[in-house]
Amino acid sequence: MQKTRHGFQAAFILAAALLTIRNLFGFTKATIESWCPGGGIESLAFYLKNNAFLCAVSGINLLLFIAIAIGTLIAGRAFCSWVCPIGTVHECISWAGKTAGLRNDSAWRGFGRYAGLVKYPVLLLVLYATMTYADLILRPFCPYYVGMSGQEHEVGWWSKWLMLALAWAGLVLPFFWCRLLCPLGTTLGIIRVVSPAVPTINPDRCTNCGTCGSNCPQQIQVHEVRRVWSSECTSCLVCVDTCPHRAIAMKAGYFVPVPTTPVAVTGERKRFGLSRKFVPAIVVLMMLAGIMAAWNIPMPTFSKAYLNFGKTAKTASIEMIVTGLRCRGTASTLSWIIEQDDGILSFDAYVAEHRAQILYDPARLNPAGIKALIEDGRVQTDKKTGTGKLLRPFKVETILP
Numbered sequence: 001m002q003k004t005r006h007g008f009q010a011a012f013i014l015a016a017a018l019l020t021i022r023n024l025f026g027f028t029k030a031t032i033e034s035w036c037p038g039g040g041i042e043s044l045a046f047y048l049k050n051n052a053f054l055c056a057v058s059g060i061n062l063l064l065f066i067a068i069a070i071g072t073l074i075a076g077r078a079f080c081s082w083v084c085p086i087g088t089v090h091e092c093i094s095w096a097g098k099t100a101g102l103r104n105d106s107a108w109r110g111f112g113r114y115a116g117l118v119k120y121p122v123l124l125l126v127l128y129a130t131m132t133y134a135d136l137i138l139r140p141f142c143p144y145y146v147g148m149s150g151q152e153h154e155v156g157w158w159s160k161w162l163m164l165a166l167a168w169a170g171l172v173l174p175f176f177w178c179r180l181l182c183p184l185g186t187t188l189g190i191i192r193v194v195s196p197a198v199p200t201i202n203p204d205r206c207t208n209c210g211t212c213g214s215n216c217p218q219q220i221q222v223h224e225v226r227r228v229w230s231s232e233c234t235s236c237l238v239c240v241d242t243c244p245h246r247a248i249a250m251k252a253g254y255f256v257p258v259p260t261t262p263v264a265v266t267g268e269r270k271r272f273g274l275s276r277k278f279v280p281a282i283v284v285l286m287m288l289a290g291i292m293a294a295w296n297i298p299m300p301t302f303s304k305a306y307l308n309f310g311k312t313a314k315t316a317s318i319e320m321i322v323t324g325l326r327c328r329g330t331a332s333t334l335s336w337i338i339e340q341d342d343g344i345l346s347f348d349a350y351v352a353e354h355r356a357q358i359l360y361d362p363a364r365l366n367p368a369g370i371k372a373l374i375e376d377g378r379v380q381t382d383k384k385t386g387t388g389k390l391l392r393p394f395k396v397e398t399i400l401p
Helices: 002-024 037-050 059-075 078-082 085-099 110-133 143-148 159-172 176-180 183-192 211-215 238-242 278-296 328-338 367-376
Strands: 197-201 248-252 302-305 316-323 344-350 355-360 378-381 388-391 395-400
Touching: 002 078, 002 085, 002 143, 002 278, 037 059, 037 110, 037 183, 059 078, 059 183, 059 278, 078 085, 078 183, 078 278, 085 143, 085 159, 085 176, 110 176, 110 183, 143 159, 159 176, 211 238, 238 248, 302 328, 316 367, 328 344, 328 367, 367 395
Parallel strands: none
Antiparallel strands: 197 248, 302 344, 316 355, 316 395, 344 355, 378 388
């Protein structure tokens, strides 16, 4: 099963790399940040309060997070060990640390397991700061954004040094970012606690050899807990694969199994747990559901209806790709510019694609007029000095059919 899991990891990290390359070479406006479910967590409360997403977050991020949360309820934190590119990178770093003789294979056991509690105040701090400043404050600290997106927006000079420090820490303390700092991993860990399907030991076969615990990437003592309750379990199935007695399986239920009648007496061996294909099947369904929902349920980052909305005899709609439309702030600026004309009825911004959808009165405006309205900009008057400054931050790249 580990070959299958590594195949999943390679496929998703390749997809992330291809998306970044396509963005950097101008083939798409979307960055890998557009497909990060972590953005869904950060902006969920803001969206419920303001009916708008934060910064460059869109419905794609939220719908992906919802699909992954449902998948986590069913099969645990499989996203972290089967899909997440940063989880894959940290797994490679952990392997390198072991190969170099640097990795501490008992760091998260004993007293060390309490160090992981720091992730909960980190999550609360990120959510509080995000709501307070109405911005994605995690960006310059996030390995996914800094290390893989190819973007420089809000990336400080120190951000890449921080990524190097996190990598070095991961050589000694496996999955350092994932266990202590990742808001998405923390959230999925909380959800995973109530998942009924977890690695569980069959007491009729287990010899308490400890192989499962010594091989667990998260250093969970599986043979001691019997049913893995830990929020750190990522459903990687390493314990299932390494058990020499085939005594571990993903099993649905909230109780620790008790020994049954010995096989030698009954003459038969009952099936224990779920199919080995259960976790990869849920991962496939989870990601397909999230991607299909994000593709088919458009949720704009910013929406606004103007004074004449619903008051005209006829309406027409236009969609365009607008250079400079990259976040909620720039969408607000574009809205301020186009509201100059009473023929504009409503405006939706899909910033992940730099796409604007505008409803207008065809008796007053036409596509060429809207393009000119956007590109001509608007004069902003300083309230203190009374002087005006022309703002022209946008250019219509394409009018979509």
